[in-house]
Amino acid sequence: MDAILHGAAVIDMGVATRAPLALGGGRIAATPSARGFALDVRDHLVFPGLVNAHEHLQVNAVPPLPRQQPFPNSYAWIEAFQAHFREPAVAAALQTPKALRLRHGALKNLLAGVTCVAHHDPWHAELDAADFPVTLLRGHGWAYALGWAFGPPVRASFEATPPDAPWLIHLAEGTDAVARGELAQLEQLGCLDARTVMAHGVGLGEQDIDKVIACGASVVWCPSSNLTLLGRTLDPRRLQAAGRLALGSDSRLSGARDLLEELCVAAVVGGLGSAELLALATYQSADVLRLPLHGRLVPGAPADLVIVADTGGAPADSLVRLSRAELRAVARLGMPCIADPDFADWFDAAGVAAVPVMLDGRPKLLAQALADPALLTLEPGLELAESAPARLAGAQA
Incomplete structure (x- = not known):
């Protein structure tokens, strides 16, 4: 899915820039697509996937x-x-x-x-x-x-x-x-x-x-x-x-x-x-590991992203001491995987079915493909929210 992230500080190799971040075909794009979904992430920082x-x-x-x-x-x-x-x-x-x-x-x-x-x-x-x-x-x-x-x-x-x-x-x-x-x-x-x-x-x-x-x-x-x-x-x-x-x-x-x-x-x-x-x-x-395009946000790199709230300090300080529930969104190959509920429009635009879950006591949306109940039972702190079983059943019908 093509998307353009606006307003965030994009952190690549420790350097923060304010230019829009374009995603296309699962990669970081050199130029934005006119058809891309616009995601407003002002007051946020965007890091490469870890x-x-x-x-x-x-x-x-x-x-x-x-x-x-x-x-x-x-x-x-x-x-x-x-x-x-x-x-x-x-x-x-x-x-x-x-x-x-x-x-x-x-x-x-x-x-x-x-x-x-x-x-x-x-x-x-x-x-x-x-x-x-x-x-x-x-x-x-x-x-x-x-x-x-x-x-x-x-x-x-x-x-x-x-x-x-x-x-x-x-x-x-x-x-x-x-x-x-x-x-x-x-x-x-x-x-x-x-x-x-x-x-x-x-x-x-x-x-x-x-x-x-x-x-x-x-x-x-x-x-x-x-x-x-x-x-x-x-x-x-x-x-x-x-x-x-x-x-x-x-x-x-x-x-x-x-x-x-x-x-x-x-x-x-x-x-x-x-x-x-x-x-x-x-x-x-x-x-x-000799993976030169991973851990970076440069054109051609996988569109693997971690989005967090901007706390106003040094960029690295906004991520290094966070817990997983404090991450605002995680995307892989340009597709949202888990995010706070206010990112629902991104899931919809990407065509990613999502279900509500609780992660360490915080509400999240999780890509439905990751929400296999047998898988979730193995992960302490992660469970389907009360409305999720009905949504899963409807999707499977």
């Missing part, structure tokens, strides 16, 4: 391991989790079809303004569905970790990764000697170059960070997960300044509720300002 650089989509409804003392590394956490699999609530959650759990992870991200996700697990046919709620990183290589025999073999998967694609691996996820030695081990395997994207990196020392920056590799920072499992996280500042850092939420199994909550944690523990954090959640993560 980019989540590390996520396990299928486990967000699985109950986490009860909080224990910090683990020395992720392998110890994995070992402790084996007994947790026998807990009735965990077993019941895993009985939910994987396709539905993957969609739930995508919906969790979309509700928080995330429109592009790097899923770090085996591919599944559901991820290729035309109506999957978020855009996914594709064409990349991956291994799980050096110390756990799951997923593709490390060296073989690295060698099979094209030179222009990222290769993902969990690395140095710990505080002990095992974690501290993993970068050297990876280098000895010949798997450290500009393709290498390491999730977590808590055990990296200063010389390790020098090496990461020098070879053009990158780290995905997941502070909530690190603090929960390990009791500490990395200092992100040097990697961020070098453009070698991305941001990820991991999953609710160990991390924050969503990427917005991850930003709030990062603001407290990382020593980075709001503008730097916004960059991490948009174009810097996109660059690490």
Whole structure:
């Protein structure tokens, strides 16, 4: 659908402009269409859709391991989790079809303004569905970790990764000697170059960070997960300044509720300002993943948008500390997905059927395609409003 957003400050790579934002064919258009729907968003800010650089989509409804003392590394956490699999609530959650759990992870991200996700697990046919709620990183290589025999073999998967694609691996996820030695081990395997994207990196020392920056590799920072499992996280500042850092939420199994909550944690523990954090959640993560048109609002980029009220301060401050219910609207490929009720005309103009829902106690409109009751039951804080069942029934009749 063609549309023109008027009156808002459009935030691209930290720079605010007041020119109208034109959408056409699911992309940011260079020039407005005369037939475009005019959306008045004065007193608002428009940001690119957020980019989540590390996520396990299928486990967000699985109950986490009860909080224990910090683990020395992720392998110890994995070992402790084996007994947790026998807990009735965990077993019941895993009985939910994987396709539905993957969609739930995508919906969790979309509700928080995330429109592009790097899923770090085996591919599944559901991820290729035309109506999957978020855009996914594709064409990349991956291994799980050096110390756990799951997923593709490390060296073989690295060698099979094209030179222009990222290769993902969990690395140095710990505080002990095992974690501290993993970068050297990876280098000895010949798997450290500009393709290498390491999730977590808590055990990296200063010389390790020098090496990461020098070879053009990158780290995905997941502070909530690190603090929960390990009791500490990395200092992100040097990697961020070098453009070698991305941001990820991991999953609710160990991390924050969503990427917005991850930003709030990062603001407290990382020593980075709001503008730097916004960059991490948009174009810097996109660059690490080699997705040059994501996390930006430039002609040709996907029309993935997050709209928030303008609070009058620095633009990044208007988003970085928000919760998902405070977002005014989230759109993907130019189509509204979830928004406050006063955006109903946009749904109508786009031909997107919407149903009323409550999100964390606030009324919203949700695209009907996302309102599968089986999906909504997996997401705490999201439920159909009282009038929604009748509207859904009418649409299905």
